[in-house]
Amino acid sequence: MKHFFQPINFHEHPGAFYGHIVLGLAVMFGVLGILQAVPRQYRKWIIAVFTFLGGLFYVAEFFLPAHSGKNSLNKYDDVVANIFVVVGAYAIGLGVISLLQLHVRKVVRTAPGWGNSAALIISFLGMTVFGLLNEYAPHSLLFHGRLFSQGIRVTNSSVFDFLFTGGIANFGSAIFSMIAFFIASAAYRAFRVRSLESSLLMTAALIIMLGSVGFGTILTNWLPLGNDPKSEFWANFRIENIAQWLLLQVNTPAQRGILFGITLGELAMALRLWLSLERGSYFDKEV
Amino acid sequence: MLHASDNYWVSGLVVLISLIIVLNVVIAQQGRVPNIRRIPGLNAIDEAIGRATEMGRPALMIPGITGLGVGTLAGLSILGNIAQSIARFGNKVILLSCDPIVTGVAEETIRDAYTNAGRQDLYHDEDVRYLTSEQFAFAAGAAGIMNREKPAASFLFGDFFAESLIFAETGQQIGAIQIAGTPQTEQIPFFLAACDYVIIGEEYYAASAYITRNPTYLGSIVGQDFAKLILISIVLLGVIGASIVQFGHYHAGFGHISVELQKLLDLLKA
Numbered sequence: 001m002k003h004f005f006q007p008i009n010f011h012e013h014p015g016a017f018y019g020h021i022v023l024g025l026a027v028m029f030g031v032l033g034i035l036q037a038v039p040r041q042y043r044k045w046i047i048a049v050f051t052f053l054g055g056l057f058y059v060a061e062f063f064l065p066a067h068s069g070k071n072s073l074n075k076y077d078d079v080v081a082n083i084f085v086v087v088g089a090y091a092i093g094l095g096v097i098s099l100l101q102l103h104v105r106k107v108v109r110t111a112p113g114w115g116n117s118a119a120l121i122i123s124f125l126g127m128t129v130f131g132l133l134n135e136y137a138p139h140s141l142l143f144h145g146r147l148f149s150q151g152i153r154v155t156n157s158s159v160f161d162f163l164f165t166g167g168i169a170n171f172g173s174a175i176f177s178m179i180a181f182f183i184a185s186a187a188y189r190a191f192r193v194r195s196l197e198s199s200l201l202m203t204a205a206l207i208i209m210l211g212s213v214g215f216g217t218i219l220t221n222w223l224p225l226g227n228d229p230k231s232e233f234w235a236n237f238r239i240e241n242i243a244q245w246l247l248l249q250v251n252t253p254a255q256r257g258i259l260f261g262i263t264l265g266e267l268a269m270a271l272r273l274w275l276s277l278e279r280g281s282y283f284d285k286e287v
Numbered sequence: 288m289l290h291a292s293d294n295y296w297v298s299g300l301v302v303l304i305s306l307i308i309v310l311n312v313v314i315a316q317q318g319r320v321p322n323i324r325r326i327p328g329l330n331a332i333d334e335a336i337g338r339a340t341e342m343g344r345p346a347l348m349i350p351g352i353t354g355l356g357v358g359t360l361a362g363l364s365i366l367g368n369i370a371q372s373i374a375r376f377g378n379k380v381i382l383l384s385c386d387p388i389v390t391g392v393a394e395e396t397i398r399d400a401y402t403n404a405g406r407q408d409l410y411h412d413e414d415v416r417y418l419t420s421e422q423f424a425f426a427a428g429a430a431g432i433m434n435r436e437k438p439a440a441s442f443l444f445g446d447f448f449a450e451s452l453i454f455a456e457t458g459q460q461i462g463a464i465q466i467a468g469t470p471q472t473e474q475i476p477f478f479l480a481a482c483d484y485v486i487i488g489e490e491y492y493a494a495s496a497y498i499t500r501n502p503t504y505l506g507s508i509v510g511q512d513f514a515k516l517i518l519i520s521i522v523l524l525g526v527i528g529a530s531i532v533q534f535g536h537y538h539a540g541f542g543h544i545s546v547e548l549q550k551l552l553d554l555l556k557a
Contacts, residue, residue, distance in 0.1 A: 063298065066290035088354070088388060095387025095417040098394070102413045113435065168421065175423035179449060182456040182481075189459075190480035255472055258488040262470045264514050265492025267301075268308045268507045269357045277312050277503055 007082070010136065028090060048276035055274035100124070127163060134160035204246055211243025304517065308510030315506025323508055326497050328466060331484040332442075335464040336372050339439035345379040347438035347463070349454060350393060351445020352385040352425060358470045359389055361492050362445035365468070367396040368498040369442055374404035381436060382415045385425040390417040426450035430457040443467040443482070444491070447474045455481035468494065528552055 010017045035043060057080055061073040103117035111117075133140065133156035143154040191202045210216025217240050226235025235241060272278040291298035315321065339346045348370070350362040370380050382397055384390040394415045401410035418428040430453055433441070441458040443451070443465065451467075451474040458465045459481050467478040468486030478485045486494055489511065496504030528548050535546070 062289075063291045065292045069289060071290060091388040091391060093387075094391050095384075095420075098387075098390055098412075098415070098417045102416060105413070168424070171427070172421065172423040175427045175453070176449065179452055182452045183477075186452060186456055186459075186477065186480040258472050258475070260515065260518055261489030261511075262472065262491065264304070264511045264518075265361070265489045266357050266470065267304065268511050269361055269492060271305055271308055272312065272503065272507060273357070273360070275309065277309070277316075 024086060044276075051276060052274060055270075059274075096124075127168075130156060130160040130163060204250075207239060208243045208246055211240040216240070216243075300517070300521075304514040307513050307517075308507055311510035311513070312503055312506040315502040315509070318502075320500075320502045321505050321509045323493065323497060323505060326486065326490050326494065328468070328484040328486040328490065329494055329497055331464070331466055332369055332498075333372070335440035335442070335466055335483075336369070336376060336378070338464055339373070340376040340378045342439040344437055344439035345381050346373050346440040346442065347433060347436075347458075348380060348382040348442045349429060349445065350382070350384065350389060351447055351469070352422060352450065353446040354386045355388045355392060356446070358446040358491075359386075360392075361470075361495065362468070363389070363393060363396050364495040365444045365498065366393075366442060367400050368495065370397050370400035371404050374401040374406045374409060377406060377409060379409065380414055381432065381438060383425075383429050383432065384415065384417045385420055385422075387417060387420070390415060422448065422450055426453040429454055433457045433461055433463070437461050438463050441465045443469070443478070444486075444494075445469065446471055447478075452477045452481060458482070525552070 008017045008020060035046065038046060057073065057076070061071065061077070064071040064073060066074075100121065103120050105111075106114050106117040107121065138155065138157035138160075140156050141153070142156065142159065143152065145152065187205075191198065191205060193199050193202055210219065217238070220237065220239045223238045224231030224234050225238075226232045226241075236245075269278075336346065346369075348366045350366055351359050353359055366382065370382075373380050380397055380400075382393050384393050394412070397415050398407070398410050401407050416432075418425050433454075434457065438458075438461070441454070441463040443454055443458075444467070447454070447469050448471065451469070451471075455465060455467065455478055465482040466484045466486070467482045468491040469475065469478065470491055475485065475487060492511075493504075493508050495501070496508050529552065532549050532552065535548075
């Protein structure tokens with residue numbers, strides 16, 4: 001059972017690979033069929049029981065005594081994680097269907113911006129095709145000849161690399177780099193001195209920025225370093241020490257206070273979900 | 288800390304807090320419903336909904352960029368309640384999702400919100416859009432939609448990371464009222480700088496309780512407050528204990544107490 005959910009190398013065991021896919025689909029449709037056949041009033045109970053059992057594994061794994069950092073349930077960690085991955089993989093299909101439905105409809109209706117939708121569909125199909133070919137036939141030759149007086153050899157994996165490394169990765173980096181400009185405009189608004197609070201924020205930010213750069217430390221380098229008890233007091237007023245004090249004694253406790261609240265909120269919500277105590281929104285819906 | 292046996296003190300505390308929360312939820316479900324204070328950021332939600340309706344422009348929602356976890360579910364719960372108010376005014380919601388599973392749950396949530404408001408005719412499948420699971424591709428797509436469709440209100444509730452400022456600043460540029468909340472503490476400063484209202488810390492998990500006045504949520508909030516009292520007491524005891532230990536280092540008369548307290552503090556830290 002433990003090995004059943006382990007990833008299978010397609011090249012080494014193609015039969016087992018396809019067998020697991022077919023079996024996985026059969027189990028999925030079987031479970032859906034059973035859920036459909038069960039009377040409505042019992043469906044919530046079935047879901048509650050499975051949710052409880054799923055959470056119970058992690059609770060038991062945490063509370064069972066461990067020796068050298070491991071207990072008897074740790075060896076099943078990967079198996080349970082793989083089950084979640086498999087269940088999650090089915091949902092990707094739902095996302096893809098939703099995405100394509102929207103954009104195909106836009107192209108068919110030639111709605112405003114339909115060109116973007118067409119580009120998305122072509123990109124989606126291109127990445128899907130070359131992603132699969134890269135996995136199962138990476139070295140198959142697509143083109144071999146001369147282009148612009150250069151010898152070129154195009155394989156499935158080189159096209160995939162071009163699309164992924166040359167395209168997606170670069171586009172992602174470009175968007176990421178834009179954050180620098182957004183930070184500048186957001187900082188300008190946040191640090192405008194309009195009230196006592198924004199003045200305090202501006203002052204604290206200025207001290208921390210100066211304390212982090214060489215220029216800032218030069219401003220107070222005439223103060224002693226505090227190596228001896230006599231000069232210890234005056235060393236507190238060096239700008240890098242004030243910046244550290246602000247970060248460690250003011251900022252960190254505030255962050256930890258917020259974290260306490262967030263963690264308690266997460267624990268409460270996790271308990272409500274695990275014990276099926278959650279109400280309101282989609283949880284009260286008839287399933 | 289991977290196992291309870293690594294620190295039985297902390298594990299015992301987790302069990303105690305869990306029992307307090309569950310007990311308060313059960314008490315509230317049985318009819319003893321507590322009252323909770325108003326959260327200023329949530330007052331602004333009605334203002335944002337009203338403004339979007341008056342301007343005849345849609346409201347945009349993003350439930351974070353992670354999969355279906357506790358933070359996302361809390362965000363979806365808030366967004367579902369906001370969507371119901373928007374639906375009552377006959378306005379449109381656009382929800383952008385970065386995860387296929389979240390998309391499915393979000394579709395159900397928004398559809399239910401319109402149905403509960405009696406305006407299911409206004410709900411369209413394309414209002415809940417899955418863009419991509421790539422972080423910055425999603426950010427680019429969301430920014431593009433914000434620029435093209437010009438929502439008058441933007442609600443950002445969920446787990447956000449480096450892309451948070453792209454959403455918030457784009458919303459700011461198009462003049463949308465923005466209300467945000469996230470359990471990711473690193474992103475709170477970005478939202479504070481760029482959004483009109485921000486729900487901070489545990490308010491994020493209390494928001495649904497406040498909006499819906501649901502006994503389960505309210506009971507949970509009371510349980511969390513009791514747990515917070517316990518944690519604050521422990522922190523105070525730790526501060527007093529650590530101060531006495533420091534004091535003992537300089538004053539010989541406190542040496543014995545100092546050593547014993549140091550042992551206790553080390554035990555708790557271990």
